[in-house]
Amino acid sequence: AKDTLQQELTPARRRFLGTAAAAGLAGVGLAACSDKPANAPAAKASAPALGNPGEHGNAAHLKPGELDSYYGLWSGGHTGDMRVLGLPSGREITRIPVFVPDALVGWGITNESKKIMGTKADGSLKYTVADTHHVHASYKDGNYDGRYAWINDKINSRIGRIRLDHFVCDKITELPNVQGFHGIFPDKRDPVDPKINYTTRVFCGAEFSIPLPNAATDDGTKYRSMFTCVDAETMEVRWQVLIDGNCDLTATSYDGKLAATNQYNVEMGVKYEDMMSAERDACLFFNIARIEEAVKAGKFKTVGTSKVPVVDGTREANKDPKTALTAYVSVPKNPHGVNASPDGKYFICAGKLSPTGTVIELAKVLDYFDGKLAKPDEAIVAEVELGLGPLHTAFDGRGNAYTTLFLDSQVVKWNVEAAIKFHKGDKNAKYVVDRIDVQYQPGHLNASQSETAAADGKYLAVGCKFSKDRFLPVGPLHPENEQLIDISGDKMVLMADHPVRGEPHDFIIFKRELLKPKQVYSLDDSPIAVKDAKESGVTRNGKKVTVKMTSLAPAFSMREFKVKKGDEVTLILTNLDKVEDLTHGFAIPNYNVNFIVNPQETKSVTFVADKPGVFWCYCTHFCHALHLEMRSRMIVEA
Ligand code: CUK
Ligand code: CUA
Ligand code: CA
Secondary structure (H helix, E strand, O other): OHHHHHHHHOHHHHHHHHHHHHHHHHHOOHHHHOOOOOOOOHHHHOOOOOOOOOOOOOOOOOOOOOOOOEEEEEEOEOOOEEEEEEEOOOEEEEEEEOOOOEOOOOEOOOHHHHHHHOEOOOOOEOOOOOOEOOEEEEEEOOEEEEEEEEEEEOOOOEEEEEEOOOOEEEEEEEOOOOEEEEEEEEOOOOOOOOOOOEOOEEEEEEEEOEOOOOOOOOOHHHOEEEEEEEEOOOOOEEEEEEEOOOOOOEEEOOOOOEEEEEEOOOOOOOOHHHHOOOOEEEEEEEEHHHHHHHHHOOOOEOOOOOOOOEEEOOOHHHOOOOOOOEEEEEEEOOOEEEEEOOOOOEEEEEOOOOOEEEEEEHHHHHHHHOOOOOOHHHHEEEEEEOOOOEEEEEEOOOOEEEEEEOOOOEEEEEEHHHHHHHHHOOOOOOOEEEEEEOOOOEEEEEEEOOOOOOOOOOEEEEEEOOOOOOOOOOOOOOOEEEEEEEOOOOOOEEEEEEEEOOOOOOEEEEEHHHOOOOOOOOHHHOOOOOOOHHHOEEEEEOOEEEEEEEEEOOEEOOOEEEEEOOOEEEEEEEEOOOOOOOOEEEEEOOOOEEEEEOOOOEEEEEEEOOOOEEEEEEOOOOOOOOOOOOEEEEEEEO
16 A cells, blocks of 8 residues: 555656546546546646746745734535635634534534524434535625625525624524525625615525425426525525526625526426536526515415515516516526626626636626616627636636636636627637646635625635645545635736645635624623622522533632432533633533633533533633633532
8 A cells, every 4th residue: 555655646657647637638528527637737736836926925824923814714515614714824713613513612512502503392403414605795885894704504405694703603594495505695785775785685596496395296397496585684584586497606796786696407407417408508687676576566475384475587477578577698508606797797607518608797687677688698798718617707806707617627817808809709809818727626716805896816715626636645535625826917826735624615705804803702792691700509490400600710610519310400601701812611521511611701501410420510621720620510419
């Protein structure tokens, strides 16, 4: 085995892999998703772009004590969490548990987190698996305002909200009537009220079609998909739109008037062969103001037991553009990704199975809704060849788009206005500006501030789905390779590889000044805070026992407490330490209890004291020279 490893890592072997892979490029098809060697020539990849550093040189390496200049919010994939990275260093600063339990903070253990996550009648968690793909944050005036971020769970169709003052999830909503909730995007302002220049809605696209209401029907022609609007503040579902085809990703316009989803299954097939049978699929636009008028006017139905208003967005019901709620703009074969350009003018859909990028002009989509265009497809202003397997697009704010090419293992930089000229017939318009190999097979990419009107064109992060030979081997499961590219100059320059634990998809990158997180809680943040150590004690109401406790390094307010076997114990712990970074933990052996309390934070747990004996409750989070001595005894009397 050692020999094999050695062989794998020798330069000759890598060169061989590179050439073989390059030769294999001609035959790419669906098979490129397979376990074949990476497409990008490894020999080339192993020669880093030193000697050609862009404006940022090797800024990816920060000196000890230096802080990053950007926050990155990453979806965690099927770990169900959200990751916070600092950029350009690529250092992972924290993980925010959302849909799945987390042992560090006690997510899924404390009463407060269980209430957010959702429980069954017996008090256990409703779900313990999730699959997060997309993270987007709230806007004001076209830029991030630092209030919230939202993240999707594709498995159980849940949307989670993260408060960006505390970096914690505070609400989760399960969407009714849908499966495979995938694309998510907040609006950027209200379509009608000019005073509402900030996010008030979050749009959610459902990828899978199901019988409505769900029933055991194997006839796929009866399955339908919906587009959902969630209220950004209350997190309640406002309305849904019944559509033809499916949803994949979601984008919103800067004027608040339009939202869109790319559709790869206009065929409404249940097998992939059927899903790729049509030459063109679609980018489906939603006229938000009209949809909300229809809801207000009572022109909706409901589905099953759900009370959510469902309006009709199907092709058949929306033939007259002047009253249409939806417009289906056709896009080549199984597109993936729809992204809004920072100038507010265009949505770009990548072709995935077609080597093209489609540029749709939003002003023309609005013209269509005004009856000024005969067909929605007249809003297409460019459809240009980019390379094989285009997926997602980011922007630099200087008119250039950057699209991942999954099959080519590349990022292509292209100029949008030049692409429009080329499409119009100016064959001298050179729209492809640059290409760079990435390692390997990129999915999402995003540039600093790319999803805002303040796109700054400095850094581009690329989420490579395969890392192959880029890191020390750690067994069969490889990390993902999040690469960082300097896009400040004409040529893209690869700056760094960063391994991340599987399996992030999308992420956003924004200037650190846009966030002002709090680093200490307020006692008033919790209605059950034990605000003074003197309030500590055990109170009994029949078999229900409440234990109130505080922590102040290096001691808990009660060195011991007694309960009786069979009691239902609710333990409330407030951390009275005010010092930044002074977190305590609270673990009870054999009771499956462990959680942390940050400075001035309160949490509670409820459990049945079913085992008699002495249980040393101890602090799990290193806090003080006497951290190991920071204990309390729970004495459960038989
Ligand atoms: S999807 Cu993963 S690479 Cu879920 Cu945004 Cu495109
Ligand atoms: Cu308190 Cu460790
Ligand atoms: Ca299709």
